Amino acid sequence: xxxxxxxxxxxxxxxxxxxxxxxxxxxxxxxxxxxxxxxxxxxxxxxxxxxxxxxxxxxxxxxxxxxxxxxxxxxxxxxxxxxxxxxxxxxxxxxxxxxxxxxxxxxxxxxxxx
Amino acid sequence: xxxxxxxxxxxxxxxxxxxxxxxxxxxxxxxxxxxxxxxxxxxxxxxxxxxxxxxxxxxxxxxxxxxxxxxxxxxxxxxxxxxxxxxxxxxxxxxxxxxxxxxxxxxxxxxxxxxxxxxxxxxxxxxxxxxxxxxxxxxxxxxxxxxxxxxxxxxxxxxxxxxxxxxxxxxxxxxxxxxxxxxxxxxxxxxxxxxxxxxxxxxxxxxxxxxxxxxxxxxxxxxxxxxxxxxxxxxxxxxx
Numbered sequence: 001x002x003x004x005x006x007x008x009x010x011x012x013x014x015x016x017x018x019x020x021x022x023x024x025x026x027x028x029x030x031x032x033x034x035x036x037x038x039x040x041x042x043x044x045x046x047x048x049x050x051x052x053x054x055x056x057x058x059x060x061x062x063x064x065x066x067x068x069x070x071x072x073x074x075x076x077x078x079x080x081x082x083x084x085x086x087x088x089x090x091x092x093x094x095x096x097x098x099x100x101x102x103x104x105x106x107x108x109x110x111x112x113x114x
Numbered sequence: 115x116x117x118x119x120x121x122x123x124x125x126x127x128x129x130x131x132x133x134x135x136x137x138x139x140x141x142x143x144x145x146x147x148x149x150x151x152x153x154x155x156x157x158x159x160x161x162x163x164x165x166x167x168x169x170x171x172x173x174x175x176x177x178x179x180x181x182x183x184x185x186x187x188x189x190x191x192x193x194x195x196x197x198x199x200x201x202x203x204x205x206x207x208x209x210x211x212x213x214x215x216x217x218x219x220x221x222x223x224x225x226x227x228x229x230x231x232x233x234x235x236x237x238x239x240x241x242x243x244x245x246x247x248x249x250x251x252x253x254x255x256x257x258x259x260x261x262x263x264x265x266x267x268x269x270x271x272x273x274x275x276x277x278x279x280x281x282x283x284x285x286x287x288x289x290x291x292x293x294x295x296x297x298x299x300x301x302x303x304x305x306x307x308x309x310x311x312x313x314x315x316x317x318x319x320x321x322x323x324x325x326x327x328x329x330x331x332x333x334x335x336x337x338x339x340x341x342x343x344x345x346x347x348x349x350x351x352x353x354x
Binding site: 019020021022023024025026027028029030031033034035039040051054058059062065066067069 | 163164166177179180184200202205206208210212213241242244246247267268287289290291292293294333
C-alpha cells in the first residue's frame with residue numbers, strides 16, 4: 001500500500017472480506033458487516049450522504065462491542081483507523097463524489113475536459 | 115440428603131440479590147423480576163448466546179457480557195439498563211428488521227411476534243439502515259406447517275428444540291454469514307424430509323412468523339412452550 005491507495009476503497013475491501021468470512025451466528029457480525037459493506041459501497045459509488053457516514057460510525061462502535069467472537073470485534077478496525085487518519089478522503093467521496101486516486105467507481109462520474 | 119446448593123450474592127441494578135451458584139445472570143435477573151430482552155434464549159433449551167440483546171454491563175470491565183451465558187459470581191455488580199446498552203440493543207434490532215422482510219402488517223404472526231414486541235418495548239420506531247430485502251423462498255411443502263425464510267432471524271431455536279427435545283435434528287443451518295439460512299435434512303423440501311416427525315415443536319418455539327401452522331393467523335397463533343422446562347425436569351428425574 002502506498003500513496004496511490006484510496007482509503008475508502010481499502011476499508012471497502014476489508015469489509016467485504018469480513019462479511020464473507022462471518023459465520024452468521026451472531027446478529028451484529030452477520031447483519032452488521034453486510035450493512036457496513038453496503039454503506040461503504042455507496043461511498044465508493046459516490047451515492048452516500050453524511051448521514052450514511054454517521055450510521056457507519058455508529059455501526060462500527062456497536063459491532064466491535066457486541067459481536068460474539070474476534071472476527072466481528074475486529075471487523076470495524078480498518079474503517080475506524082482509516083477514518084481516524086484519512087477522514088478527508090471519506091468526506092471527499094461523500095461531498096464531492098470524487099476519489100482522489102481514481103480507483104473508486106465514483107471517479108468515473110467526473111467529467112474530463114479536453 | 116442433598117447438600118444445600120451454594121448461594122452467591124450479587125448486585126443487579128443497585129439491588130442486592132442472592133441466587134444459586136449455577137445460575138446465569140439472565141436466570142437470576144428474571145427470578146428477581148428484572149427483565150432482560152432476548153430472542154435466542156428459551157427456557158428448556160441450551161444457550162446459543164447469538165442474539166446479543168441480553169448484553170449487560172459489569173462494574174470494573176469496559177466490555178459487555180451476554181447475560182444468558184455468563185454465570186453469576188460473588189460480588190458481581192450488574193447493570194442491565196444504560197444508555198449504552200439501549201443504543202446497542204436498538205441497533206441490533208434495526209439490523210434484524212433491515213436484514214430480511216419483516217413487514218409486520220402482512221405477517222401471519224402480527225401481534226404475537228417476539229421480534230415485534232421486543233422492538234416496541236425498546237422503542238424502535240424507525241429503521242435508519244438500508245433494507246436488504248433478499249427474495250427468499252417460502253417452503254409450503256409440509257402438510258401442516260410453512261417455513262417463510264423471509265421472516266427468519268436465524269435464532270436457531272428450532273434447530274435446538276428439534277435436536278435436543280425431539281431428537282430428530284431435522285433442522286440445520288446452510289451457508290454462512292448473511293447468506294446463512296435454515297434447511298431441513300440435506301436441503302430438501304420440508305414435506306419430503308425423512309427425519310421430520312411433524313411434531314411441530316419448531317413452530318411452537320419460533321419467535322417470529324418464520325415457522326407457522328397453516329391456516330392460522332395472528333391471535334390464533336398461541337405458542338405453547340411450557341412443555342420445554344417440564345420435559346427437562348421429567349427427563350432429569352428419570353436419570354437419577
